Amino acid sequence: MNVYVLLKQTFDTEERIVLRDGRISEEGVKFVINPYDEYAVEEAIRLKEQHGGHVTAVSAGPERAAEALRTALAMxxxxxxLLSDDRIGEDEYAVSKTIAAFLVRQSFDLLLAGNFSIDNGSGQVAVRVAQLLNLPHVSSVTKLNVDENRAAALRDAEGDSETIEVALPALFTAQQGLNEPRYPSLPGIMKAKKKPFHTLGLDDLGLSESDIAPRTARESLALPPERKAGRILKGSPAEQAAELVHLLRTEARAI
Ligand SMILES: Cc1cc2nc3c(=O)[nH]c(=O)nc-3n(C[C@H](O)[C@H](O)[C@H](O)COP(=O)(O)OP(=O)(O)OC[C@H]3O[C@@H](n4cnc5c(N)ncnc54)[C@H](O)[C@@H]3O)c2cc1C
Structure with a gap:
């Protein structure tokens, strides 16, 4: 089973977001594998353990994204x-076209990705890649059974769940609950240092800058307005309830 995993390096979920000159400041920030992509890496490794095969992790991003790929190798x-080139734009169109240009030359049974990235969160890149490669895709998968050249995926459908069967090759995006990602072990970290790691630019992919010119541009980025401090009501429960109703009517105008 030949599996490719698409992963993005994102901010650690514990990080405080600071904006500087209209961009998120990366100063002193800890980066991790996007958590949904971690489920995808884990699932790919489990499939390899079950069926045999080869797992390749792919990321398009700046040089620092190599660290996330090394973690996937250690897992x-x-x-x-790593698809890295200053000429690659940062929008979903440019990134998915770059990844698809790499994958179109590879042979695989399965592509695994995350449901969405926890930072930009557009949920577009993986499904765009499937579209560009003319592959079936199933998003938000919580269970995956692969058998020869077919796969059955249980997916989240807004509170319900549905099972979808597709012929392989196909792309699946991972949802929370698919598995419990393993931590890289010390031997895993040591072995990772010797595993093949390739860095490719646009020329290696046979792409020109105009082939992947971004279709969207971010106009502005702002943090949400600061929340006002909460207010603690005093008095008996009946007095507090009366005060709450009064405030909901006069201040919040919610009732
Ligand atoms: C040279 C370069 C520099 C970049 N610099 C930055 C940066 O500074 N900050 C930043 O946030 N992003 C950066 N990116 C990444 C790019 O901005 C995002 O990949 C793109 O905007 C995806 O949007 P999203 O985060 O909404 O992903 P979504 O569409 O929400 O992601 C869905 C799924 O698609 C896959 N996916 C998404 N992005 C990638 C990726 N890049 N590589 C592999 N798989 C992916 C993952 O499996 C992910 O779970 C850079 C990309 C390149 C090529």
């Missing part, structure tokens, strides 16, 4: 590919 992926 058990066999090979990593």
């Amino acid at each position: 058990g992926a066999d090979e990593a590919v």
